[in-house]
Amino acid sequence: MEQLIDELTRGNVTEVKVVLATVILALAVYQLLLAAVAYGWLRLPFLESATASWTHRASGDAIVVLTVLVATACLAYYGFEDGGAHAVFGCILLGAIAVKVVVVRVGGRISVLLPLLGISVLTLFGLTWLTSAGDFLGVGG
Amino acid sequence: MRRPPQTIQILGSVLVALAIVAVAIAVVTAHFGPTSTAELEAREDVVKERVEQREERREAREEAREERLDP
Numbered sequence: 292m293e294q295l296i297d298e299l300t301r302g303n304v305t306e307v308k309v310v311l312a313t314v315i316l317a318l319a320v321y322q323l324l325l326a327a328v329a330y331g332w333l334r335l336p337f338l339e340s341a342t343a344s345w346t347h348r349a350s351g352d353a354i355v356v357l358t359v360l361v362a363t364a365c366l367a368y369y370g371f372e373d374g375g376a377h378a379v380f381g382c383i384l385l386g387a388i389a390v391k392v393v394v395v396r397v398g399g400r401i402s403v404l405l406p407l408l409g410i411s412v413l414t415l416f417g418l419t420w421l422t423s424a425g426d427f428l429g430v431g432g
Numbered sequence: 433m434r435r436p437p438q439t440i441q442i443l444g445s446v447l448v449a450l451a452i453v454a455v456a457i458a459v460v461t462a463h464f465g466p467t468s469t470a471e472l473e474a475r476e477d478v479v480k481e482r483v484e485q486r487e488e489r490r491e492a493r494e495e496a497r498e499e500r501l502d503p
Contacts (some may be wrong), residue, residue: 300455301470308455310460317456338441346445353449 292367304368309424312362316424318354321417322347326409341345348395355388377422384415 300307327333328343362385371378391408394401421430435441 306464309464310457313460314453314456317452318449321452323447337436338445339435339438340446342438342441345442346449349446350449424460428460 296368299366304364305427308318308361308364309427311357312420313428315354315357316416316420318350318357319413322350322354322409323413326352326406330406355392358385358388364417375422377419380415380419380422384412386417387412387415409416 292416296304322383324333328335328338329340329347331340362381365381366373374381386406391405391412394404394408424430436444
């Protein structure tokens with residue numbers, strides 16, 4: 292697995308991981324905007340809430356796929372032991388995403404948890420990014 | 433202001449997502465600079481080529497000098 296990741300990234304495992312993690316974080320911030328429009332907290336003259344909701348789900352699916360890819364590469368290549376805070380935030384993030392997906396699929400009354408779960412997932416994305424890609428790019432000192 | 437048709441809204445919001453992805457990739461890769469293995473290897477090749485050329489010129493000079501000394 293480690294060799295496959297090394298070959299796929301042509302030896303630039305960290306760089307590819309940082310790029311993908313940054314793309315995920317940028318899309319996650321866009322998700323917040325789309326969710327705000329979907330819930331009617333933010334009204335834009337050119338975007339209906341139903342459309343924002345559709346795009347929110349579509350880019351959310353893309354984020355989940357990318358996150359699973361990055362997490363797999365991270366665990367297979369670097370392992371868990373030396374991960375520190377990044378590994379802890381990453382695991383909580385994966386759990387939060389799983390819970391959010393279940394809540395979306397089940398629907399009903401527990402859907403009221405979605406905004407809270409969404410903000411938690413975004414915060415965890417931020418923390419996970421800051422403790423790896425952010426460190427690598429020299430963000431936050 | 434009248435809202436555009438839904439297809440246009442969907443296309444627009446997806447295009448914005450794609451633009452965000454493109455900008456994120458561009459910003460991060462620009463931050464890296466020439467750290468990719470391919471670029472570093474290309475740089476090493478150029479340096480190696482220069483060293484070899486210098487070596488060849490030095491050998492040619494030495495041979496020419498030896499020819500002058502041993503008629």
